[in-house]
Amino acid sequence: MSTKSKGKIKYYILGGKRENGESGEQTLVREVSEELTVNIIPDTIEYVGTFRAQSDGAKEGTMVKMTWYKAQFNRTFHPNMEIEGII
Template structure:
């Protein structure tokens, strides 16, 4: 079994989670991505969020939230994605950049249009009372 190791930024506002959809895709994901060689979680998360959403995460506010695993969307059975999630404050204005075509606010009612790992994370956030 193989595993895709990714990092994600949980940004919650008004009990909704910020989600992103890549160009040419129909599924929403939590913003973030894979680390490059030699990067720490923090460095990779800061870089990925800057590339995708044009904002700067504030390093001193980055806080581990949890790690979640699920079948990777669009990959053969048994290929798992491990999503290590962080909370953080930011500076700048969130807007689509790089491969991101759309950003939206998600709540528990949007599960059908989310990736498998996003569904698991959203269920956890709902159980914690963080999203509706």
């Protein structure tokens, strides 16, 4: 699944930044709930991998680190106010 934020051109993998003291899994649960209004089922979370890439639209050499997980959830996606599209 990919999402597009309002005012953006490209679709991205859903994501967000960790808050102080959060684990990757806790960040996943919070971000998906905030952006898509679904609840991740915590005991289904599986680590997929960690990737680094150039940050889109940022100064050359500005890298982003993405940690990917997969998990089951309990509802149909409903994007919040900052998400314009889901594919």
